[in-house]
Amino acid sequence: MSVEIIKAEHLTKYYGNFLAVNDISFSVNKGEIFGFLGPNGAGKTTTIRMLTGILNPSSGRIEVFGMDMKKHKIEIRERTGIVPEMANPYIDLSAMRNLRLMGRLYGMKGREIEKRSVELLKLFNLYEKKDTKVRGFSKGMKQRLSLAMAMLPDPELLFLDEPTSGLDVMSARLIKRIIREEQKKGKTIFMNTHNMQDANELCNRVAIINHGKLIAIDTPEKIKEIGAKSNVIEFSLSPFKFEGGIVEGRVEILGDKVKVYTAEVDETIKKIVNYAERENLKIVSLNVEKPSLEDVFMALVGEKNE
Amino acid sequence: MSKLSQFSRSLAIVKKDMLVFYLKGPVVLMGLLFPFFLFGAFLIGRDLSHAYLFVALLAMTVFFTSTAVGPAIIPWEARSKTFERLISSPVSITTVLFGDMQASFYFGLIITSFISLTAIFLGISLNLLIFIPVVILALLTFSAMTILMSSYPPTDIPADVMMLTSLVKFTLLFISGIFVPLEKLPEYARVISYFSPLTYLVDALRYSVSLHGYFPLSLDLILLSVFALGFFFSGVAVHKKVLEKRFT
Numbered sequence: 001m002s003v004e005i006i007k008a009e010h011l012t013k014y015y016g017n018f019l020a021v022n023d024i025s026f027s028v029n030k031g032e033i034f035g036f037l038g039p040n041g042a043g044k045t046t047t048i049r050m051l052t053g054i055l056n057p058s059s060g061r062i063e064v065f066g067m068d069m070k071k072h073k074i075e076i077r078e079r080t081g082i083v084p085e086m087a088n089p090y091i092d093l094s095a096m097r098n099l100r101l102m103g104r105l106y107g108m109k110g111r112e113i114e115k116r117s118v119e120l121l122k123l124f125n126l127y128e129k130k131d132t133k134v135r136g137f138s139k140g141m142k143q144r145l146s147l148a149m150a151m152l153p154d155p156e157l158l159f160l161d162e163p164t165s166g167l168d169v170m171s172a173r174l175i176k177r178i179i180r181e182e183q184k185k186g187k188t189i190f191m192n193t194h195n196m197q198d199a200n201e202l203c204n205r206v207a208i209i210n211h212g213k214l215i216a217i218d219t220p221e222k223i224k225e226i227g228a229k230s231n232v233i234e235f236s237l238s239p240f241k242f243e244g245g246i247v248e249g250r251v252e253i254l255g256d257k258v259k260v261y262t263a264e265v266d267e268t269i270k271k272i273v274n275y276a277e278r279e280n281l282k283i284v285s286l287n288v289e290k291p292s293l294e295d296v297f298m299a300l301v302g303e304k305n306e
Numbered sequence: 307m308s309k310l311s312q313f314s315r316s317l318a319i320v321k322k323d324m325l326v327f328y329l330k331g332p333v334v335l336m337g338l339l340f341p342f343f344l345f346g347a348f349l350i351g352r353d354l355s356h357a358y359l360f361v362a363l364l365a366m367t368v369f370f371t372s373t374a375v376g377p378a379i380i381p382w383e384a385r386s387k388t389f390e391r392l393i394s395s396p397v398s399i400t401t402v403l404f405g406d407m408q409a410s411f412y413f414g415l416i417i418t419s420f421i422s423l424t425a426i427f428l429g430i431s432l433n434l435l436i437f438i439p440v441v442i443l444a445l446l447t448f449s450a451m452t453i454l455m456s457s458y459p460p461t462d463i464p465a466d467v468m469m470l471t472s473l474v475k476f477t478l479l480f481i482s483g484i485f486v487p488l489e490k491l492p493e494y495a496r497v498i499s500y501f502s503p504l505t506y507l508v509d510a511l512r513y514s515v516s517l518h519g520y521f522p523l524s525l526d527l528i529l530l531s532v533f534a535l536g537f538f539f540s541g542v543a544v545h546k547k548v549l550e551k552r553f554t
Contacts, residue, residue, distance in 0.1 A: 054394055054553070077394065088388055089388070105318050
């Protein structure tokens with residue numbers, strides 16, 4: 001039987017009259033990577049701030065490790081590592097001093113801090129820069145240091161708010177690899193993201209939030225099935241030319257490619273081929289795919305937001 | 307979570323504050339020189355005894371050094387996005403603020419210790435049994451005052467807080483018996499001065515240099531303690547109340 005590490009019941013958060021999170025309930029199991037997806041302003045960061053005890057919910061209840069967040073905030077945080085959204089390390093301190101500060105705040109002993117800091121600096125490819133002030137770090141280096149700071153006390157639960165947002169490919173890959181390794185060690189990870197590829201690659205389960213309400217919660221594959229009744233036909237014509245009216249369904253033009261979301265694959269392909277012949281265009285590529293997590297996400301929240 | 311453990315974690319915040327905010331050339335230099343500038347501007351050339359001048363210099367040093375940086379720390383942390391990381395670690399907001407208060411206190415203590423040496427050059431004999439407790443208590447009071455000063459408005463613009471802080475600080479400076487002794491102030495001004503903690507520091511320091519005070523020394527000490535506790539706990543309460551506004 002799975003152990004619930006996080007249990008959120010009927011969480012609601014108002015900022016004045018603005019309803020940021022609207023009566024959401026979910027749980028996260030031990031050893032799971034749980035993705036919390038949603039467009040900007042959907043309520044992801046407000047939710048993570050409530051789950052980490054920074055904000056109090058207007059109503060509802062949060063239990064982490066079986067403890068009530070209201071009564072045991074500090075005890076819960078002792079066992080939790082947090083990378084807040086856009087939270088920076090101290091730029092006037094070196095990487096090593098930032099880690100030492102975090103270790104002291106978690107009540108770790110000096111020798112333990114030094115040992116663990118060196119391990120993490122090496123893991124995140126920052127060891128050479130350990131005594132350099134963070135002021136000179138790139139965004140990717142700062143984010144890697146942020147994650148190292150969260151992992152310093154070897155917490156059982158990690159909250160990551162947009163961990164790979166805006167990072168270079170190498171840093172993003174490194175962070176994703178480390179997240180997977182942490183999961184293998186039995187750690188539970190709650191991750192806010194709007195990067196569908198990350199969610200698809202990393203998460204055991206995802207929840208999709210929009211306008212403060214949970215609209216779907218399941219494994220990425222099961223969520224994709226929500227959109228399984230439609231297919232995605234992606235094609236490219238040369239020279240590029242396309243009139244949207246020739247096919248039925250949602251059409252997206254992406255550079256020199258066209259994506260058509262439709263349940264009628266046979267009919268749509270015939271229309272595309274006929275169009276290409278009629279207009280004397282060469283078909284460069286034509287693929288039929290099941291919708292990706294991003295396609296389903298867009299179908300669920302994208303159009304409403306647009 | 308024991309109080310001792312939270313205290314030991316507050317020392318990590320002290321160290322961070324010292325490294326990030328206080329132990330910078332311009333801050334230390336300003337801490338050392340600013341009281342002298344004020345001293346020179348308002349007191350040099352007046353026919354006052356060395357003991358009187360020393361009390362004025364020390365009071366300004368204690369007051370300005372312990373309130374120099376403290377009010378800007380939380381707004382600065384909010385602006386540079388380090389505040390959220392700090393309060394999401396296993397420390398209470400009270401611990402964070404207690405750490406900030408201690409940093410103000412230690413900075414004030416270091417600078418005041420240096421400035422106190424002017425007593426030797428001025429040939430003043432100090433009663434250290436009065437002087438040391440009074441200075442320590444006053445440093446704690448004004449350090450606690452910075453917690454209240456940084457609490458409202460819940461801004462992330464340090465300049466906003468510093469402007470309001472300067473307004474309060476200079477007002478207190480002129481109504482606290484530093485430049486004009488309390489007994490020579492008009493009645494209305496004297497009543498206003500009772501609301502300033504600086505009044506009780508100046509008064510208590512006079513006892514340490516064998517001058518007469520306006521209030522009994524014990525009353526000065528009690529009121530400084532009351533101000534210290536009042537500033538800290540009201541500051542913590544306001545910080546807790548407006549915490550959410552720092553994230554919206």
